[in-house]
Amino acid sequence: MAVAELTRDIGRIYLVTGLLTVVTAPFIYWRLDDEVASARFLTAEERLQALERLRANQTGAGTRHLKWHQVVEMFLDFKCYLFAAMTLAIILGAQVSFTFGPLILKSFGFDKFTTTLLNIPFGALQCTIMLIAAWATTKMRWKSPALMGMLALILTGLVLLYALPRNHSYLPGLLTGYYLLAFNFGCINLIVSWILANTAGQTKKSTMMALFNAASATGAIVGPLLFDAADAPEYHSGLRSTTGVFAALFVIVLLQVGNLMLLNKLQVRRRIANGKPAHIHDHSMESKYVDMRLENDGAIGDQAFADLTDRENDEFVYVY
Template identity: 40%
Template structure:
């Protein structure tokens, strides 16, 4: 290796932001670059290796299969446990939590809402942490801590104790969805993202099926020490703590640090994401990106969508079993009739994600998914709540259960249309802010205020989709005019939404588009800064 330059020279080169060093590997000598911290980590790996790799259908499929087999099971497991831990309150309410802890008035509603209020408080810190810290380690620590808090809820015997535990539970779980969106952007192409986002969010449906069955069984345990609801808290909390070790061992921090990928496969993983025009990983916080995120209309449209869907989501997830119980079922039948709710969630979530991938659009699919919940709310508001109408009431309830397919598509819509490491995290932090529920136990059995608010918000969502699609269309036209002014090709094809074969066929299509992609793809530019970025409707 060549002799180190004097300190003065090193300082000068650091100020110039790039230093070249010569690296000797075996009998091969190559030139590499010690990259500045503000560039994407993928660039550092490419410069260290000295070359990129050609993406083919074969190596793409091989690496995608490895990524799916390693990353997906971990995030599916985490989200299953998070969803399970959140819904333990609903299961516990059926098995005497409200009566045994002497909850009155709005206290049970506050136990559901405080989780989201805690998330609101910690989101700014989380946006910063997700840029600075390794994602794998962050997820492992989060899982361990929230599992410990859930276990501690066993010892809470009154509203104050339960409220504190739920508050910490919300704060510790708040980083999971933003981290998962970051993981999805880091590992999968934009074409692949809807199905992967849908897959982990579909764990809500799995939770409603298996969680209901587990709670049904746990509720039958006769213990001289614990009430049934305490057994539910302790059981799910300890499972979560144990799973944290799996996350710590097997979840990599980034494709560049993934031990399960060989050196060549890491290059393929980087090349797969080049067409996304979003970068892969940078640990530098950029205030200009944060400012752009805050001033970007898209950010607030997605925030409005998430707020509008989260109020019905929080209400139904917390009060769902109680709503079914209000149809005239006992606690055990209420739990069992909640199982089809989970099945509908699963079908709606994965079906919506698949349709978005096939059609290469998000807004129209979201509109389609919003129609059944509107019909379900109308049915529950209009049909009398008596024994003769149980079947119709259940149908209305199951129609509402299509709504979980909406949230991951909003996540995917935002993830696909936001670039720049800091901007991605800030935008995600803003849209993850969740609204409180509008259900109260005092409104049983009709819960009319909550249902009316849900109906109005599902209609608002459709309006927001239309506004956002129009805005994205306008932004694409603006980028097209900007490219023309710069002497580039105005019309470009968003190859991140095509099959890999289309990417390879487009290598030399005579438009110069591939050169444009290579020019800006890994520069940690925001979607507004990068004129080559193509927005997805």
């Protein structure tokens, strides 16, 4: 009965969110500009400064030309597969709160009305965590420490949910474990921004995001299979599987950090061989606009708008 009620509630949520998507799409199409160069909410000077920020991070300003060699390069790039594995793992593991969150809350001994009420702070926590994660990564300039910190908190929450008995005396620990799962949402956004910061070339970036969507869809389809109604109310089997998924994701993040460090070392060697400075300071994350050419060699940045991939551009600096 609980599964049937959950299915009906999810169906209503999909209908409402789907309707919102349809209603808001024309407004977004009308008001959201396609690119920095045509952004109406920026002044002419601000548009030029925004373009210079794009020059600084070397990811390009966009093009409408499809380049097949960039598609091939994406499929030959090891870091893209690690990013896809991260995406699959985070969406796969996130089903513990996406799909089965209300059932887990109900297993603590609450009725459906209290369960709904307790999900309200969970939603507020999600929004807060996404903002904090964005702020933290901007301040640190690194993606991986914030991501690993959130994964550690998620794993702590899963261990609490797995280990604590379902009775009233352990309710504070159970609720703490459940609310720690909200860090899922900060992780998803952070992985997207990490992908975009480390992929250059418009075709390569678009292909990478197609792979991201495929991994997301796969995780969303497979994730609910980790849980079985027969395991109610503790759902130990599903929680154990989800813990394994997030532990594997933590390891993948470490592998990606090591991979990106190696790629940066190779980039340094290429720049030295090409007669350029070994190290390039990235001004794209500065709080105020800085012309990157003032602190770097005057020729640095000339290739930024040539739609080169991160492998083709020896000035590209990988972010970890």
